[in-house]
Amino acid sequence: MSAEVPIVFVNMPVSAIERPSLALGLLKSALARAGLQSAIAYANLWFVEYLGPADHGLLQKSPPEDALVDWLFAGIAFPESKLDQGLFLDRYFERNPIQLGKDLAESRAHLHKLRSLISRFIDWTVDKILEQRPAIVGCSSTFTQHVSSLALLRRLSLRSPATVTLMGGANCESLMGRTTHASFKWVDYVVSGEADALIGALCCDILNRGRAIPPADLPFGVFGPGHREAGYPTTSRGDLVPRAVVENLHDLPLPDFSDYFTELGRSLYTDRVYPGLPMEFSRGCWWGERSLCTFCGLNGGSIAYRQKPASQAAEEMIEMSARYGSSRIEAVDNILAIDYVEKALPHLTALPDKLAIFFEVKANLKRHEVEKLAAAGVRWIQPGIESLDTRILKLIGKGTTSAHNVQLLKWCRQYGVRVSWNMLWGFPGESDSWYAELASLLPLLHHLQPGAAVRLRYQRYSLYHRAAEKYGLKLIPAVSFHYVYPLLEADLADLVYYFDDIDDIDIGGHFSARAANHRPGLHAVGMGIDAWLKAWSEPKLPTLSMRDSGDEITVEDTRAIAVAREHRIKGLGREILLAADAGLPEARLRERMEAANATLTELNEAIDNLIDRKLVARLDARLVGLPLWNPYPPMPGLTAFPGGYFENFSDR
Template identity: 35%
Template sequence: MRILLISMPWHSLDSPSLAIGLLRQRVKCCREQHETLELQAFLRWAEFLLASSNGRLQPSHYVRVAEHGIFHGVGDWIFTPALYDVPEWKSEEYAHYLSGVGQDPGPALEMHRLSSTFIAALADEVLALGCDVVGFSSTFMQNVASLALARELKRRKPELLTVMGGANCDGPQGAALHRNFDFLDFVVRGEGEQAFVELLDAMGGHGRYADIAGLCWRSEGSSMVNPDRTAPFPMQQVPAPDFDSYFAALETSPLQNYLEPKLVLEGARGCWWGQKHHCTFCGLNGSMMMFRSKPPTRLWEEIRSALERYKTLDVMMVDNIIDLRYFKELLPRLASSDWDLRIHYEVKSNLTLEQIQLLRAARVMHVQPGIENLSSRVLKLMDKGVSGCHNVQVLRDCQAAGLTVSWNYLYGFPGEGPEDYESIIEQLPNLVHLQPPGGATRIALERFSPNFERPSLGFAERRPARFYSYVYALPEPELMDLVYLFDTADAGLRGESEARLERAVDGWKELHARSELTWCQDGARVYLRDSRADRPPAEYCLETPEEVALYLGLQRPQAPEGLQRLLEKEGVPVTTWQLEERLAAWKQQGLVFEEGGHFVALATRENRQRVRAPRRHAQERVHENA
């Protein structure tokens, strides 16, 4: 058979589809040989927009939809005319909705009116290939574009077999897609590497559709839903992806001057933390949380091979959480290589300084550590397993190491209150030299999250997010099975406290680029230099053994009693009164962060050979401000 694998908009323009790259390799495991083709339809769409709008719709417009439109369904709505065979679909209502959530509807409306023409032209291209099977991988906002093309293909060539899989097809979502869109012959729920091979074999007479775990198929016009696969697909059977088609398409694309392509690679699936403590708001990993990973030596070889084959040094690791083995057996190899890499990794925020330094040595430039909040009590409500002070320590040490950190300040958890945020909001101006969150964001109710699966956590009332009513012509009971995001009553922080948090985070973002707070040690002294924005510049010198030992002890979060024991062990005992006085003074000066009865130093380490003594010493300023 001739098989075409398609990745539709709104896949990221600057990276190949990992799902398509893996499935292309897995097809080689079928009992019969098949010819496998790929179509990077997301590139085609961006090229089409550029040409059809006389340059008005640039790749940057595509990127804005792909990166910022998910929580309002912008990308899906754009393709609704092609799905429903109308010139426009609820344009006035949706434009009003977008304006109400602070988004400019203009570019989306223009793309909306072009989508049917694009789908028709794309169908011409697909049918000209003479394929027997067309497979779609759908994640986030790829649903409607994929459905629109599948519909058009089946309308023109009914005997063509259509298959959809991906994260949008997991669990009840896949069954809802299959029963509501009869132009989908098959839907694969859950991981597709084994099911897709078995499906192709069954098409060739080697097996039965009814025996393929996770498959939705049709029998005499009825939608049949097989039981889910009970065990995860073994990582040792996950192949190295084939990205040849993407990079070949990019070579002749007018987009090549706009993009810096990245490799998308995978070392692990699932989440080792989530297996024991599933973060309450997180819907990632869907129905398969079990953590498993490739051996470090094999992953090293796959990274090395991909770098040499595709000649790009930007690498996105899509693992939801790094395997701790990789700190010992993978990162040191990357660190010893002579490649000028730029790697992205998702990590847990309980990193040690040594782990952060190893990440940086391995050319990991960008981390997503799941910081989420700075209140230990709220973090406990999330089941994050980390403290607020430790999150600040990670921000500080990543800043010192030169790692870019992506995170959002999440709130809206049942059981939280203004008292969980008051002290933190007051201290946020002291953190402006550290990398700020992307914003203060109320949590969404996501399918597969504990908040969704366990209504007792506080979100018993829910309905499909409002924007889905502008996207799908389906009744609410069907949407309840189909969609990923849900509207629910606000919980936790509200009113003026919510507004204060948002203002404080906005202020942090505004001042960050102009702020520094650094320290270094020169002999027996510690020097600090404060040039944070919106405050007078200051320099401090810690000279006494007590001050120096205390400050060095605060490189990790400490409670006062722990600090006192630490200093006594080092032979520099202090009284409880002295300790409390010093910590209070440093907090007032913004040199330490306090939360949950613990303190942590805020300055990032600066390495200098010699430092001039500042004009005034820290102890003078302490007494001045006490």
């Protein structure tokens, strides 16, 4: 990084080192289209070398609402702050009792040591950036990058006062961006919303006029130095703060990841990183336009769904894979476009060498759709499962049922598609009795892929945040941030993304924090999830599979809950098990069997027998067959994640 470059973007810690920054890659391509040269500095790669993989892994796993990464960088971002570091750590370890494999005193001392090292890292990073003598330095902030970005830009502005500073990204959406700009004077310009269409003109103007651009000349969604004196613009939408939006995605250039691969080639850990390519084919959420999930705040001020044509999506995957020599494609879309299964996947299925693709999807995919995904190279999905209880799913507006979700887990296991999903808990209005019933279902599913139990997080832009009183919530900025930002409560409330309910702020995200006698149903689900995860940590995974000879179904069952190791199902039982494989409504299944001359008594006995053998579950007035068809392919390992993989030996 020695040649002069007028614009440098910085990807700050803590973000994944196994993939380039999509946001910055898109901006670099947009600037090139405008005739401007830029470079991306991957400070996140430098940071893992500076701290080492073990500590970097700790920071990546730390819950973002507990603000550990923000706290580590806060001493540089806000050197004048007198906030109590001890109180921050008290709260952190109360909510995260297991850290580093050390006792509490050692863990506290270790985090203090890490915080003391940040200054040297920031100085070294500033040196690297200033070698290029940039006129503009910008940071993209998502999740835990906000304070680290503020720290870098503050130190850089002291070292090089003539350099214009810029911030954008998800943490700069609308009100958060305006508050960032108003509160931190060393940040010259903040972009609220989607910068793709405006970044070229904005940077050209900054290169010509520096900090002296009049507010009236700035693009919609950009806050500049003049706004601090003249006042900030407003709009009639959302939280009344401007947010830039790109209407047509199909005209956007492909992201430029060349700086990432150059930097990765220099890294100490280059042999341990298997990079993936993040790509974007849509923005917004088509389901959220119809029925917004109560807890979701991912789309900021605009849920409006826009997508690239299906054929373009397939072509771009193929082109990017060839350009960077990686078959791993991670779609960052909130949800798979409705027409991609029929219109995009055939192009990918026809490839002689398949790509390895990740998509987020709605959880009501049918069997044939999962089969098509697998055939096209979609090896990993993240469906919005969130729960296996229909009452909870209805409470949060998911538009799916327990039966849908169990069937999806079954079809993914059947076709070798790995699933990332969470069992969320802690929703306003939920009943502990629901969890008590849910706990009895979990042992039946040990042959399917488990999800992690995660406590609900209250996010800005979610319905829980926008209509807190409706849900009986009294939300305040997540308490940990009070020990990070030296701001008044009202400003903090306008800045942060995560919130706590004032009546329930000390629980943390762990089932162990909920006494069994306080929430026995939830406690039972926590124990059930632990057992499920443990079953999947064994060398040989649990199985429940069947073969059909045409006269008899033979079922092999190695689950811990198995009634027998082998079952032989004939006659009416076989017909019911075959019908239940599709999760038919029980009433329709009964009609079908009665049409085949089964008596009511015979039917009831056969159904009860399959349920007693734990081969069929009754969910949402449906009979859901649980066995997979044998044979079925193995699940992709963790190293196969299409978004990239970092072989962190310290995790072993």
